[in-house]
Each structure stands twice: as structure tokens, then as C-alpha cells.
Amino acid sequence: MVSAKTYKMIQAETCITRDKITRYRGILKLYARDKKLQLLQATKLKSTVSRKLASLEVDVRKHREIVGKDLSEGGKKLTYPGADCGKFCLAISQLQASEIYAAIFHNSDIMRQLLNKLYYEKNKKLKHAIELQLEYSDLSNECKEENGGTLQLHCEQQQFVAQLQRSISKYNTAKAIRSIYLSILHILQKDAMFFDTLLNMLKEDQFSQCKAMLRMTVMGQLATENLDDVRQKYKRMTGIILRNMRIREQTLNSVRCQVQDLWSCALSLVRVESDTVFSRKDIADELSSADEVLEKQLISLENICDRIKETLLVRSYHDLLSRLEDQSKQRTDLLARLNFNTKNRDSLLSKTNHAVQVLEGLMHSKTAVEHYKAQECEILEQIEIEKKREKDLKELKKIRGELFTNIRAALQNINMMLLCVRQSDTKDTTKKKDVGKDVMLKKESNYDQEDTELELESLAELEEVDTDGTYHKKSSLLRNFPYFTHSFGVVGEDYPKDKYFI
Numbered sequence: 456m457v458s459a460k461t462y463k464m465i466q467a468e469t470c471i472t473r474d475k476i477t478r479y480r481g482i483l484k485l486y487a488r489d490k491k492l493q494l495l496q497a498t499k500l501k502s503t504v505s506r507k508l509a510s511l512e513v514d515v516r517k518h519r520e521i522v523g524k525d526l527s528e529g530g531k532k533l534t535y536p537g538a539d540c541g542k543f544c545l546a547i548s549q550l551q552a553s554e555i556y557a558a559i560f561h562n563s564d565i566m567r568q569l570l571n572k573l574y575y576e577k578n579k580k581l582k583h584a585i586e587l588q589l590e591y592s593d594l595s596n597e598c599k600e601e602n603g604g605t606l607q608l609h610c611e612q613q614q615f616v617a618q619l620q621r622s623i624s625k626y627n628t629a630k631a632i633r634s635i636y637l638s639i640l641h642i643l644q645k646d647a648m649f650f651d652t653l654l655n656m657l658k659e660d661q662f663s664q665c666k667a668m669l670r671m672t673v674m675g676q677l678a679t680e681n682l683d684d685v686r687q688k689y690k691r692m693t694g695i696i697l698r699n700m701r702i703r704e705q706t707l708n709s710v711r712c713q714v715q716d717l718w719s720c721a722l723s724l725v726r727v728e729s730d731t732v733f734s735r736k737d738i739a740d741e742l743s744s745a746d747e748v749l750e751k752q753l754i755s756l757e758n759i760c761d762r763i764k765e766t767l768l769v770r771s772y773h774d775l776l777s778r779l780e781d782q783s784k785q786r787t788d789l790l791a792r793l794n795f796n797t798k799n800r801d802s803l804l805s806k807t808n809h810a811v812q813v814l815e816g817l818m819h820s821k822t823a824v825e826h827y828k829a830q831e832c833e834i835l836e837q838i839e840i841e842k843k844r845e846k847d848l849k850e851l852k853k854i855r856g857e858l859f860t861n862i863r864a865a866l867q868n869i870n871m872m873l874l875c876v877r878q879s880d881t882k883d884t885t886k887k888k889d890v891g892k893d894v895m896l897k898k899e900s901n902y903d904q905e906d907t908e909l910e911l912e913s914l915a916e917l918e919e920v921d922t923d924g925t926y927h928k929k930s931s932l933l934r935n936f937p938y939f940t941h942s943f944g945v946v947g948e949d950y951p952k953d954k955y956f957i
Contacts, residue, residue: 504648505651508651512652512655571635578631581627582624592616595613707773707774710773
């Protein structure tokens with residue numbers, strides 16, 4: 456029988472295992488989910504990187520073409536990063552692009568290794584320093600305990616400090632390890648990108664080679680088909696030629712038989728000379744001269760025919776005539792072919808002239824477009840300059856308007872001050888003058904009184920205005936002031952009002 460304690464222990468163990476299973480299930484599910492997310496992110500990254508690589512390959516090709524053109528045209532040498540370093544330039548000046556890339560990559564690897572070594576030594580020394588501090592704290596605690604002045608609180612503080620230093624050292628080591636792994640990951644990413652580009656290049660080469668192989672197979676098939684067609688044509692030609700040869704042999708045999716029959720008939724038709732003919736030889740002697748001429752002509756014709764026979768390698772005159780007929784037919788065929796070829800040549804020349812005209816038009820349009828593109832930047836710069844000038848002119852107009860208003864207000868104030876001074880001067884002069892000059896004073900006083908009355912009337916009129924009083928005062932004073940009207944050319948009553956209320 457199982458006791459209650461053992462039953463409880465077994466039950467507790469089963470509960471613990473169930474809890475562990477449930478915990479690990481959740482962890483495994485999370486791990487699988489993280490894996491799926493990482494795979495999705497990796498596929499997305501791969502697609503984006505492949506797109507960017509295609510665009511970068513196009514840019515690199517264009518850049519290489521530009522560099523090749525610049526080098527072929529004998530232009531200036533291109534500047535590159537690291538041109539300021541003299542030793543680096545001397546080391547790389549006589550190397551090719553691939554060798555320079557390999558040298559830079561090797562140098563960067565060496566420097567990275569040195570940096571990693573320095574980080575490792577630094578962390579090592581930090582650990583050693585922390586251990587020394589811990590030893591120092593332990594020794595100091597022992598000394599204090601020996602002396603009898605130790606306190607529990609101080610010990611706890613030192614322990615806490617030691618634990619803190621240990622945690623800091625662990626944090627620093629973890630940080631250093633993380634940086635190392637990040638650098639390794641960065642290097643691996645670069646290698647992956649490099650190998651991806653290599654794979655893409657190999658795929659492109661494979662695609663181009665497959666295209667070339669397909670084209671070659673198509674060309675081979677076309678060549679074999681053309682060969683078969685040519686063979687069939689030559690077979691037909693040989694059959695036709697053999698038939699023609701047989702027909703010619705049959706015609707020659709028939710013609711020979713006819714000639715023999717005619718020759719036998721001609722012999723029977725020849726008349727034998729009689730005694731009466733011999734008596735008429737005298738008459739025939741007269742005609743002998745004409746016969747001799749005809750014989751000579753016939754001999755010359757026979758010689759010419761013999762020469763033609765020798766050249767054409769013909770036995771009889773009948774073969775010679777057939778050969779001449781063939782030559783005449785060939786001549787007509789050649790003339791027809793010549794006319795056809797001349798027509799084709801004329802059509803091809805017209806097409807070439809049209810193509811040349813189209814090409815010249817395209818070149819002219821291309822030059823015009825390039826000229827427009829070259830001048831586009833200059834036109835935009837001029838437009839921006841003109842816009843800036845317009846802004847500056849508007850600001851100058853505002854500043855000058857403010858200056859004019861200030862000048863006018865100052866002139867108005869000066870005019871008012873002068874009027875007040877003039878009134879005070881006239882009062883003082885009337886009191887100080889002598890009694891003997893009364894007549895002159897009366898005349899002058901009359902003139903002064905008239906002037907003062909006019910001024911007082913103008914001031915009274917100015918004071919009666921309520922809302923636009925300041926404007927009417929200043930405008931009337933400016934109109935009375937002759938230099939202002941002459942210099943600024945004030946026309947009408949609205950002009951000073953507009954300028955005053957700007």
C-alpha cells in the first residue's frame with residue numbers, strides 16, 4: 456500500500472512536470488513565431504536588396520562607362536578618397552581597380568583585428584583592476600577587523616560596491632562581446648551581399664549563354680533547311696539539263712538525216728556539161744572575175760567560221776549556230792537581269808538617302824535637346840536672380856516710402872517752428888524801433904499785419920478740422936512751402952494724403 460506522503464510527493468512531481476511542459480510549450484511557440492517572423496523579414500530584405508542591387512549595377516555600369524570615356528579622351532585624373540594621404544597614394548598609384556579594392560579590404564581587416572585585440576586587452580585590464588580593487592577592499596576589511604574598528608554597515612557597503620563593480624565588469628564584457636559579434640555580422644552581411652551579386656552575375660551569364668546557344672541552334676536548323684532546299688533545286692536543275700541534252704541530241708540526229716537526204720537530192724539535180732557549153736566559154740570568162748571575188752569572200756567567211764569553231768570547240772556549223780543562238784538568249788537574259796538589278800540599286804539608293812535624312816533629323820533634334828538641357832540650368836538661375844531683385848526692389852520701395860514720410864513730417868515741424876519764431880520776432884522789433892521813423896514803421900507794420908493775419912487765418916482753418924486735422928495742417932503747410940512743391944512735384948490733394956497714410 457502507498458502511504459499518503461508518497462502519494463502527495465508523486466502528485467507534486469506530476470504537477471511540477473505539467474507546469475514545466477506548459478511553460479516550455481509557450482516558449483516553443485514563441486520561438487517558432489519568432490523564426491517565422493525572421494524568415495519573413497529576411498525574404499523582404501532579400502527582395503529589397505535584389506532590387507537595389509539591380510539599380511546599383513546599372514549605376515556602376517554607367518559610372519564605368521563615364522570613367523572609361525574620360526580616360527580615353529585624355530581628361531583630368533579623377534580624384535578618389537584618400538588622395539590627401541601621400542603614402543597611400545604612392546602605394547596604390549600603379550595598381551588596378553581590383554587590386555586596390557583587395558589591398559584596402561586587407562588593410563581594413565588588419566586594422567579591425569588590431570582594434571579587437573585592443574578591446575580585448577582593455578577588458579582584460581579592467582577585470583584585473585576590478586579584482587585588485589576587490590582584493591584591496593578585502594584586505595582593508597581584514598585590517599580593520601584586526602584593529603577592531605570594523606562595522607557591519609561598512610562591510611555591507613563594501614560588499615555592495617564589490618558586487619556593483621563585478622556587475623559593471625560583466626556588463627562591459629557583454630558589451631564588448633556584443634560589439635565583436637555585431638562586427639562579425641556586418642562582415643558576414645557584406646560577404647552575403649558580395650556572394651549574392653556574384654550569383655546574380657552568374658545567373659545573367661547563364662541566361663546570356665543559353666540565349667546564344669538557342670540562337671546557334673536556330674541558325675543551324677535554318678542552315679540545314681537551306682541546304683536541303685539548295686540540294687533539291689540542284690537536283691531539279693540537273694534533271695531539266697539532262698532532258699534538254701536528250702532533246703538536242705534527237706534534233707541533231709534528225710537534222711543530220713535531213714542534210715544527207717538533201718545532199719543526195721542535190722547530186723541528182725546537178726547537170727552534166729555538154730559540148731554546147733564548151734563553145735560558150737568565152738562568155739563565161741567575163742563572169743569569172745565576179746566568181747573569184749565571191750570565192751574569196753567565201754574563203755574569208757570559212758576562215759572566220761573555223762576560228763570560231765576552234766575557240767568554241769565545235770565540230771560542225773550546225774553546232775556553231777546552236778551555240779550562237781544560246782549566246783544570244785543568254786545575252787537577252789543578262790540584259791533583263793541587268794535592268795532588274797539597276798532598278799533594285801535605284802530603290803536601295805533612294806532608301807539609303809531617306810535613312811540618311813532621317814538620321815540627320817534625329818541628330819539635329821538630339822543636339823537641340825542637349826542644348827536646351829545645357830541652357831535649362833542657366834535659365835533657372837536667371838529666374839531666381841530676377842525674383843531676388845524683385846524682392847530687393849520691393850523692400851527698397853518700402854524703405855524709401857518710410858524715409859519720405861519721415862522727411863515730410865520733419866519739414867512740417869520745422870515750418871511750424873519757423874512760423875512761431877517769426878511771430879515773436881515781429882513783436883520785438885515793433886517795440887525797439889525809434890519814434891522818428893513812424894511812417895516807415897507804419898508801412899512795414901501794415902505789411903506785417905497782413906502777413907500775420909493771413910497766417911492766423913490759415914492756423915484757425917487748420918484748427919477747425921477734427922478727424923483729418925493733422926493731415927490738412929501738414930498738407931497746407933507743405934503747399935505753402937515752395938521748395939517742397941518744387942522738389943517732390945506734389946500734384947492734387949490726394950497724393951500727400953496717400954503718402955501720409957502709408
